[in-house]
Amino acid sequence: MQSTLSQPQKAALPTKTETISGSKAVLEALIAEGVKTIFGYPGGAIMPIYDALYDYSEQLEHILVRHEQGGIHAAQGYARTSGDVGVVFATSGPGATNLVTGLADAMIDSTPVVAITGQVFAHLLGTDAFQETDVINITTPVTKWNYQVTDAAEIPAVMAKAFYIARTGRPGPVLIDITKNAQLQLFEYEGYKKCDHIRSYRPKPNVRKEYVEQAAALINEAKQPFVIFGQGVILGKAEKEFISFIEKAGIPSAWTIMGMSAIPTDHPLGVGMLGMHGNYGPNVLTNECDVLIAVGMRFDDRVTGRLDKYAKQAKVIHLDIDPAEIDKNVKTTVPVWGDCKETLPMLTELIEPKVYPQWLQRFRDYAQQEQEQCIEPELHPTGEVLTMGEVINTLNELTGGDAIIVTDVGQHQMVACRYANYNQTKSNVTSGGLGTMGFALPAAIGAKYGDPKRTVVAVIGDGGFQMTLQELGTIMQFDVDVKILILNNEFLGMVRQWQQLFHDRRYSFVNITSPDFVQVAKGYHIDGNSVRERKDLREALSTMLNHKGAYLLEVMVGKENNVFPMVPQGCSVAEIRLK
């Protein structure tokens, strides 16, 4: 055609491209997605990305962890306190396999994480090359989505998809495995476009109005309604909507361990924690309420106890973003699927303002019994040895409930979750579903980066601390201001408690010895102290909190103290034991 001059050259205008490497495209994607902090560990197969990172130190802060498991737990901690996606880098082979525990943890606790792993050159895939492992297949059951990139041109779209999938709907971990050739390859980059739709993926189901109406009708007719809520309220950023709902409805509300801190612990309608070591009233009265309203929680077996004796008398309303959760464990009367940020206001509008003073009083009565038999002896013991509860209680008094509490797994976790006070949301970071010992120390690092203005206290047992204590190196190198509070009972306490109660005190391999933790910390140039007497406790905690920078405080507590109340395994929630 000769007439091009007279035609506007619209079609001929090339899209502006620049030639960049796959590695650079990865980092550009991170910046476009608002990432500021990366936790990671370099290695052979991810070196091109680390090489590119060298030029991005202004925009992206990279925290060199001491083990990839620490990296992913830190990314989880970051996600939990920031409410955004945590990012972790690891190399191929062992680097990638070290992520697996964290991925499984993030999967079961619905934590948005994007993991980027290096992989051997595409032509070496399947040849047992050095540090080659089948990362995609290893991580398939523990990721919401994963994908292997072998061509750099795929990177922008795949990264956009990764972030979109990780953070939307029911969040979860996504792993992107990038072969070394794709990292090195130069391609025509057309800029980054965020993903907002994938045709095969429906992050949230459409809200069915008729179900909201049915739910409202059930609530309006209820005599003894009971709300139980989980992390869905926090993940949905629907704390305000939730509080408006329960306040208008006047319904007593209990949290799961993951839902903790979505409402302040002293909220007048908050009746405590559910589950195996939860509070007395919420457990017993689950089996007496007439309408059970579950919001963003998944009826974990640690919450329900024996399922065939769980809330059989109640009509169940289940609000959840994940349709697969409806009827999974507990048969639902009215399923309200959808994002609770949308469904809760719809429900609030349709319900009548009510109060249930007598019903609420029943929770208070149970709370009184629990106070006398469990809480008082735990928080104000008369014996000589310190209890975990009084440590947490003193911590409450000093922080005023403003701190982020990160916990590991075991007795100290249950005690911390039972007794810690929280004034604001996203304050409780714990490994709920997977129960990953070793979670707390690295997660606390991430938690601090996720919300740098707040005090972060990592409450850890003597066993769990020894699983990831190498992350003290990360704390040292990056001056991460986390307060490490080790509750040392010289036992793997939770297993010991079970062996005592259910295995005739046959203490099989629960007797764990520890190094001098204060000396270990000192080796990392982290100040610390160890106390075992009540008179020293408050000052020691106060010193820890006021210390500039990281600090380790070990508190020696009673060796054979048990956590009560307890719903023994195989028992119904109503059979909860106070001792």
Add this chain to the structure above:
Amino acid sequence: MGKGREINGLLKHLNMNKQEYTITVYTENQIGLLNRIAIMFSRRKINVESLNTSPSEVEGIHRFTIVIHETEDVVKKLVRQIEKQVEVLKAYYNTNEELIWQELALYKVSTDEIAEKVKVERLLREYGARAVVIRKDYTVFETTGHREETDKLINVLEPYGLIEFVRSARVAIIKASSGFHEKLREFEAQEPSEEVVENEYLDKQDEVFTM
């Protein structure tokens, strides 16, 4: 003892409610998806009786046909979990009554044996079989049908020395389904996704892997 009997009774009861279900899954064409779906069964210790992947009525969309022997409760939960996977568009489950299904079977027998002792034409007629290959040394028959039908021919041929036998996975059509075109339009109601771009690369797999 009492407990054991109770549990056995419970298991028996559960087994009685088990039946054959066919799960139909519409998916994107993505490497790794077969594994992602397969492990959902193995994680729950459910044996997959048959599994077939094929194109569907919609271009670019794949269709899994999976047969398991389970209770409806288990199947229902499983299908919801399958549907939750990012690359799965839709999953259905059906009982045999709700389906039209077929399996294909191939039988290799010695031509000498079969020509001598069996009236081939009668065999073909009676069992709806077809001779695919007839060579001097062997003959291959093919039948399609339900499991019982393909099984019958094995019994007939076995006395004459069945050299090889193989049966395909089940393929099934849902009687009540009006196809997936409309459903897909619904899913694509929003802007077309990045997926479209990505599939271009999948089509170029060979180039990607030989670099």
